[in-house]
Amino acid sequence: xxxxxxxxxxxxxxxxxxxxxxxxxxxxxxxxxxxxxxxxxxxxxxxxxxxxxxxxxxxxxxxxxxxxxxxxxxxxxxxxxxxxxxxxxxxxxxxxxxxxxxxxxxxxxxxxxxxxxxxxxxxxxxxxxxxxxxxxxxxxxxxxxxxxxxxxxx
Numbered sequence: 001x002x003x004x005x006x007x008x009x010x011x012x013x014x015x016x017x018x019x020x021x022x023x024x025x026x027x028x029x030x031x032x033x034x035x036x037x038x039x040x041x042x043x044x045x046x047x048x049x050x051x052x053x054x055x056x057x058x059x060x061x062x063x064x065x066x067x068x069x070x071x072x073x074x075x076x077x078x079x080x081x082x083x084x085x086x087x088x089x090x091x092x093x094x095x096x097x098x099x100x101x102x103x104x105x106x107x108x109x110x111x112x113x114x115x116x117x118x119x120x121x122x123x124x125x126x127x128x129x130x131x132x133x134x135x136x137x138x139x140x141x142x143x144x145x146x147x148x149x150x151x152x153x154x
Contacts, residue, residue: 035083037080079092102136
């Protein structure tokens with residue numbers, strides 16, 4: 001059990017294309033599993049547009065927060081989210097508690113299955129479901145952004 005991420009060069013090439021698609025009228029094929037977070041840097045005031053996987057767990061909208069940008073969400077932060085081709089106001093809270101992260105990932109692994117664990121940034125290299133202890137070890141230093149939409153859809 002280990003964390004898996006696409007190569008950084010691929011992210012730098014593909015993410016600008018995905019951002020354009022997700023904010024365009026052509027968003028539909030990609031919007032089911034992706035969204036764009038528009039996060040304002042606390043020190044710089046710069047808005048970072050981050051393409052993230054879109055997940056719903058227990059009725060809550062979530063995104064894996066694996067990059068350094070996640071520090072801007074500690075303690076909660078207002079942001080904009082492009083969801084289903086529409087930009088909306090939202091509030092995000094960073095979940096870093098190991099026990100809650102294990103519960104979130106177990107739910108997502110049950111949904112996607114071990115073979116598709118890469119959808120949540122994991123590689124399962126055993127022939128069984130990972131134990132909570134294995135998940136906890138693999139998720140050290142990990143986080144999820146829990147997002148609440150604060151502006152209704154129009």
